[in-house]
Amino acid sequence: MDSIQTVLVTGGAGYAGAVLVPKLLAAGYRVRVLDLYLYGKHVFDDCRSAMLEEFEGDLRDSAIVARAVSGCDAVIHLACISNDPSFELNPVLGRSINLDAFPPLVKLSREAGVRRFIFASSSSVYGISDSPDVTEDHPLRPLTDYSRFKADCEPILLEQQSPEFTTLVLRPATLCGYSPRQRLDLTVNILTNHAVCNRRITVFGGSQLRPNFHVEDMADLYLQVLKEPAERIGGQVFNAGYENHSVSALALIVKQVVEKELECGSIEIVTTPSDDLRSYHISSAKIQRVLGYRPRRSIEDAVRGLVTAFRSGMLPDSMTRSTYFNIKRMQEVDLK
Template sequence: DPSFDLDENLSKSINYDCFEPMVVTAKAAGVKRFVYCSSSSVYGVSDAPDVTEEHPLVPLTLYNKFKGMCEPLLFRHQSPEFTCVTIRPATVCGHSPRTRLDLSVNILTNHAVNKNKITVFGGSQLRPNLHIKGMADLYQLLLEVPNEKVAGQTFNAGYENHSIMEIAEMVRKVVMEEFPEKGDIEITTTETEDKRSYHINSEKILRVLGFRPKRNIEDAARDLCAAFKAGELPDSFDDDRYFNVKAKRLRNFVNVLVEQYNASLKRMFKGETAAIYERLLAINGIGPETADSMLL
C-alpha cells in the first residue's frame, strides 16, 4: 500500500497491468496449474459475522482493489488444460527464512521482546491470521489436489479471527512465558487510519480440500521468540530486510527512475550487468543484497 502513495502508476503496472500478460505467458509456456495468491484484505470492512467467498469485495486501498480485480482476469483463461485457482489468505505470521516484521503478529512480538511494550494501533479491528508454515502447506496442497477440486475456485484461508487487541494479549502472554526475566509487558493503544476489519469464513476450504492449519498465532509468537533468543533476527527495527516497503528507499528509487530514465525500467536496466549494478548502488538506500535481488 505505501508504494501506491509514492507512485500510483508504477504500482498499478506491477500489481495489475502485468498480471494477465503473465497468465497468458504461463499458459502458452505449458504451465498446467496457476495458483493466484490474492488477499483476504479485498473484503475491506465488513460487519458480516462470517465473510465467505461470495461476499462483495469492498477494498479500502488501491493495492487491495487491484488484488481483487486480478481474480476474474485469471479465470478468463481457465480450461481443461490450464487449471486456475485463487486463494485469499489471511495475514501471514511467524518466523521464516525471510521474516517480515511489518505484519500484525510479528510487529507486536518484536515490540514485546525488544521494547518490553506493545503499542496497539486501534485495537477493535478484526484480523484473520495464518501461520507461515500453514501457508506453505496450503500452497503444496493446491498444487497436488485433483483438478476438479480447485478448477475455477476461490478459497478463503484464515481460521483465527481475532481483534488486534486480542492478538496483542496473546503475544504478551507468550513473550512473558518465554522471557520471564522481562516481567510485565505493557500494552498501550493509539489511533489508526487503518480501518480494515473482517471475520473470514474458511469452511469451504475445509469442506472441499480438508485443509486446516496445524499451527496458530501463539505458535507463531513462540517461533519468533525462539528466533530472537538464537540471534536470528538482529537489528529488528532498523534492517530493511524485515520490511516489505521502506518508504524512503522506494521514494529514492522512484525519483531516480523518473528523473534520470523518464520512468522507464527498460532504460534503467539497459547495458552491462556490472554497470547496472553500480547504477543501483548509487541510489541512497539500495545496498548490495537489494541490487542483487533486483538484477535477478
C-alpha cells in the same frame, strides 16, 4: 494427467516464498524462482541445489518471464509490491507490477504449457465488512489500490480456466511467523518485535478484528493445492485463514507468549484511541469443506517461532533494518 514436477514461484524470495521454496524442494519438486530479490539473495543460502533455478529479474520483462516459465508444470504467483501502504510510494509502479504484468504472465504461462496456475490474492479484497462471516461470495469492496489490483487480477485468471489449464485463487489472511526473509510490518510480527525489543506494545484501538494465518500453513496449503485433483480446485476461490482475533486479543497472546518464552518481567500493553476501527472477519469454512484443509499452527506458534529466532540472533537490528519493512525498503531501492 502427469503429476506436477517443475514449479515456478514468482516472488519466491519474499516472506511467503522463502518458506515455501524449501518445502517444495524437500517435497521433490524442481523449483524456479523469478524475483527481483528486493529483500536480499540470502534467503536460499540453506537450500540452493541443482533442483533450484533462480531468475533474477522483473516480472514486467516478458523475455525473462518466458525463460522462467518454459518447461514448468505449475506457477505459484506471489511477486507483488505487497502491503497496502507500499502504494503510497508510487501508484504507477504498483499498478505496473500488480496489475499490468499479470495478463502477460498468465498468457506466457499458458503458451508454455503450464497446467496449473495459483494466484495469491488477499482477503483484503473484501474491504471492511460488518458481516460476521465473510465468505467467498461476499461482494468485493477493495479500499486500496493494492486490494483493487488483486481483485482485478482474479477474473483475468479465472476466465482462462479450462481442462488443460487449472486456475485457482487463494485469498489469504494476514500472514505471521518466522521466515528467512522476515517481514516485521505485519500485525502479529510487529507486536512481537515490540514486545521482545521494547517490552512494551502499543495498540491503536484494539477492538478491530484481524484474521491471521501462519506463514508455514500458507506454504503447506500451496503444496496441498499442487496435488489436489484439478476438478476440486479448477476455477475456484478460497479464503485461507486461521482464527479471527481482535488486535487487543492478539496483543495479549503476544504478551503472554513472550513473557513465558523469555522469562522476562511484565510486558506492558498501552492502548491508545484510534479513529480507525475498521474490522473484518473472514470465513475459511469453504476450503475446509471442499479440500479438508485446516490450519495446523496457531498465533501462539507464530509468536514462539519468532521469539526463538530473536533469541538465536536471526533477526538482528529488528527495529531499524530496512529489509524487514517493505515500505522502508521500497523507498531505499527506488524501483521504477
